[in-house]
Amino acid sequence: MPELAEVAYACSLWNKGLKKSIKQVEIKERARVFRDTDVRKFVEFLEGTTLLKSATHGKQMLFSFSNKIWIGIHLGMTGSLSIQEANYESKKHDVLIIRQTKQVLVFTDPRQFGRIRIHQGSQEPPWWSELPIGMLDDSFQVDFLINTILRHPRKPIKALLLDQRYFLGMGNWMADEVLWRSKLYPGQRSGKLSEQQIRILFEKILFVVNGAMGSVGKHGGDPPKGWLFHVRWKDGGICPKTGTILKREKIGGRTTCWSPSLQI
DNA sequence: ATACCTGTTTCCCG
DNA sequence: CCGGGAAACAGGTA
Numbered sequence: 001m002p003e004l005a006e007v008a009y010a011c012s013l014w015n016k017g018l019k020k021s022i023k024q025v026e027i028k029e030r031a032r033v034f035r036d037t038d039v040r041k042f043v044e045f046l047e048g049t050t051l052l053k054s055a056t057h058g059k060q061m062l063f064s065f066s067n068k069i070w071i072g073i074h075l076g077m078t079g080s081l082s083i084q085e086a087n088y089e090s091k092k093h094d095v096l097i098i099r100q101t102k103q104v105l106v107f108t109d110p111r112q113f114g115r116i117r118i119h120q121g122s123q124e125p126p127w128w129s130e131l132p133i134g135m136l137d138d139s140f141q142v143d144f145l146i147n148t149i150l151r152h153p154r155k156p157i158k159a160l161l162l163d164q165r166y167f168l169g170m171g172n173w174m175a176d177e178v179l180w181r182s183k184l185y186p187g188q189r190s191g192k193l194s195e196q197q198i199r200i201l202f203e204k205i206l207f208v209v210n211g212a213m214g215s216v217g218k219h220g221g222d223p224p225k226g227w228l229f230h231v232r233w234k235d236g237g238i239c240p241k242t243g244t245i246l247k248r249e250k251i252g253g254r255t256t257c258w259s260p261s262l263q264i
Numbered sequence: 265a266t267a268c269c270t271g272t273t274t275c276c277c278g
Numbered sequence: 279c280c281g282g283g284a285a286a287c288a289g290g291t292a
Contacts, residue, residue: 003270111287155281
């Protein structure tokens, strides 16, 4: 379930392993999650190091270890991190198992749309440091949104929100949530939005981002009551604002849920 | 058995 | 160049 806040929560699950050394590492070498990685020295690089720091940026995670080792993880569609007891035995879809004395850090991904990278060097890896600004950064301001829209005036606003060059961590349900709160039809061409609509959109992006980080990002689970999130998954859902029936259709290549009576 | 899926990438088309 | 649409990735679930 990995969008911005779920990724932040998943990352925090491994915090129990901070400052602790790595006793043993197991990987599923032939798993597709290693497609960008030279897997030969992966285990050798990691064993004996200490987990020093974790961070997320959008849907990306970065873990830094001693000996100048860095690992990047993207959860894809079905990836998840967990923390397990020391006697944990590997399960079918586990792709990375990091054993410490008192606990085990596990990355599992049945569909293998996720991704693991490893890097050795005193600087952060380029695939991390070259990421664009995130929605939680100070420099994410309404002007950034205005400029992004100016660059893609013909793109439906839903598709634009899902573009990871601009809205790092925005996923399908967050985009629907933002547009619902902004009273915008997801298929609306971005360039058609008025300045006032863009300002509201920006405000709602921050609301959803902060709301999700404060709930899902901190404790896992679901966003607060009253969010579209709770009714957007199946046909027949009712709009929490208007009480009318929600529509579900593919927009920008993804199943989109919106309230026709509310979103123009 | 069939359809669907909180993500990304690639390819083809207009 | 831009954007849509479909397919691919690979498995779980309804």
